[in-house]
Amino acid sequence: MLRRGALVLVASSWLAGCAAVPAPAGGSRVVVLGIDGLEANALRRYAHSLPNLTRLLDEGVYAEMTVTTPIMSPILWTTMASGYPVEAHGIGGWTNGQGRSFTGADVRVARVWDALSAEGRRSLVSGWLMTWPASIVRGSLLSDRFVWAQPMSREGEAEQTEEALEGTAYPDSLATRARAWVPDEAWLAASPLAYQVEAYGAPSHPLRRDELHVRVFEALWPEADADFGALYVNGADQVSHLYWPFCDPDSQKQIRADTGAHKRQVEAFLLAHPGRAAPPWGVEGLTAVDLAEASRWVPDYYAYLDDVVGRVRRVVGADATLIVVSDHGFQSSTTWPLIEGQHRGTAVFAAVGPRVIPGEGARMHVFDVAPTVYALLGLPAAEDMPGEVRTDMFEVVELPRVATRTLGRGDIAVGSGAGAGDQALKGQLQALGYLDEDGRPKTAIGQSRSEGGATPP
Ligand SMILES: [Zn+2]
Numbered sequence: 001m002l003r004r005g006a007l008v009l010v011a012s013s014w015l016a017g018c019a020a021v022p023a024p025a026g027g028s029r030v031v032v033l034g035i036d037g038l039e040a041n042a043l044r045r046y047a048h049s050l051p052n053l054t055r056l057l058d059e060g061v062y063a064e065m066t067v068t069t070p071i072m073s074p075i076l077w078t079t080m081a082s083g084y085p086v087e088a089h090g091i092g093g094w095t096n097g098q099g100r101s102f103t104g105a106d107v108r109v110a111r112v113w114d115a116l117s118a119e120g121r122r123s124l125v126s127g128w129l130m131t132w133p134a135s136i137v138r139g140s141l142l143s144d145r146f147v148w149a150q151p152m153s154r155e156g157e158a159e160q161t162e163e164a165l166e167g168t169a170y171p172d173s174l175a176t177r178a179r180a181w182v183p184d185e186a187w188l189a190a191s192p193l194a195y196q197v198e199a200y201g202a203p204s205h206p207l208r209r210d211e212l213h214v215r216v217f218e219a220l221w222p223e224a225d226a227d228f229g230a231l232y233v234n235g236a237d238q239v240s241h242l243y244w245p246f247c248d249p250d251s252q253k254q255i256r257a258d259t260g261a262h263k264r265q266v267e268a269f270l271l272a273h274p275g276r277a278a279p280p281w282g283v284e285g286l287t288a289v290d291l292a293e294a295s296r297w298v299p300d301y302y303a304y305l306d307d308v309v310g311r312v313r314r315v316v317g318a319d320a321t322l323i324v325v326s327d328h329g330f331q332s333s334t335t336w337p338l339i340e341g342q343h344r345g346t347a348v349f350a351a352v353g354p355r356v357i358p359g360e361g362a363r364m365h366v367f368d369v370a371p372t373v374y375a376l377l378g379l380p381a382a383e384d385m386p387g388e389v390r391t392d393m394f395e396v397v398e399l400p401r402v403a404t405r406t407l408g409r410g411d412i413a414v415g416s417g418a419g420a421g422d423q424a425l426k427g428q429l430q431a432l433g434y435l436d437e438d439g440r441p442k443t444a445i446g447q448s449r450s451e452g453g454a455t456p457p
Pocket residue numbers: 036037072073237327328
């Protein structure tokens with residue numbers, strides 16, 4: 001029997017039948033759209049082809065956001081959902097250094113949906129990192145492992161058992177419903193990103209996974225009666241790791257100035273990383289025609305994400321606060337500037353809604369996200385959260401803080417780290433260079449520690 005990462009004490013207070021507490025009046029519903037790796041410079045560069053993001057920035061509040069190091073997605077998304085640094089929340093990265101994946105069962109703090117559940121208020125969570133095994137929430141939660149537990153071929157589909165989906169969603173019936181929303185081959189082939197899906201070899205291109213998370217949110221939010229929504233998409237990060245240099249003006253300039261430069265760097269890269277696959281256009285050498293084609297990948301994925309922002313904004317409506325946030329930005333790798341992208345320590349934070357104070361906000365810190373979301377929801381942050389409620393960006397009143405939202409030992413279920421989708425996810429992480437062949441995290445990519453000259457600006 002799979003143990004859910006249930007917050008036993010927290011959850012039992014409402015399971016025992018405490019009455020649902022109505023949300024405070026006045027636009028207190030909050031939706032967070034998390035876009036992994038969304039880069040501020042790219043938003044400016046491609047503004048002309050990103051109408052929804054541009055409108056959101058024009059109408060709402062916008063700030064660049066400092067994030068903590070190491071710059072790793074599981075750490076940062078858990079910080080944004082909880083208000084706690086890595087030392088407190090317990091998610092140290094993708095794996096723990098002995099090849100075991102971190103999972104939601106390792107999270108030692110309440111996340112916003114846990115705190116709301118304890119108040120009898122509903123949430124809708126779709127695809128957020130570190131949510132498997134799906135914990136018991138008031139509302140619905142599709143874990144990040146659901147998509148990885150999907151069969152990778154038509155033959156696999158016939159063989160798929162209900163067991164593979166166990167723990168991937170709460171309630172369990174959501175997993176069955178969500179299977180019907182997985183984009184099929186025909187939809188992928190008709191997408192403007194079909195050329196990427198085809199080049200990648202379906203289904204490991206992120207479009208199918210991101211689109212599923214969005215469809216789950218679109219389908220469920222109108223019926224969810226939820227005060228809080230959390231939707232996570234990862235494709236900008238994945239595509240930027242491999243294709244960023246081709247859209248970066250400085251890297252482009254180097255490639256154009258010296259037609260052999262890319263091929264030489266590829267050869268050195270493969271010598272240094274014998275286990276890694278050749279980068280795109282790596283073997284043949286990149287021509288000017290190839291560069292024109294390669295430079296489309298990132299902006300075309302941004303155009304898809306822009307469409308997602310429009311769809312989410314429509315379904316969320318004007319009376320809720322919509323926050324669009326990333327966990328880090330992107331830049332060309334400091335070590336392999338023509339080969340791969342690398343995380344940058346400045347993320348994007350933007351919001352629209354009735355309680356937003358429009359304009360350019362002062363710099364945000366990743367620690368400020370959760371306390372501010374709590375305030376928007378009419379809930380207190382905790383004294384041991386390092387961040388601030390951003391009353392300069394939102395019309396909110398900060399409530400007196402509770403002592404802590406960390407969990408006691410008895411509230412934490414220890415996960416096995418294996419199970420649904422683990423191999424599929426690890427394969428993807430290896431391909432991106434996040435893990436070595438033994439499943440240990442690599443330090444050069446996917447984070448930017450200060451040693452080794454990989455410090456982001
Ligand atoms: Zn990330």
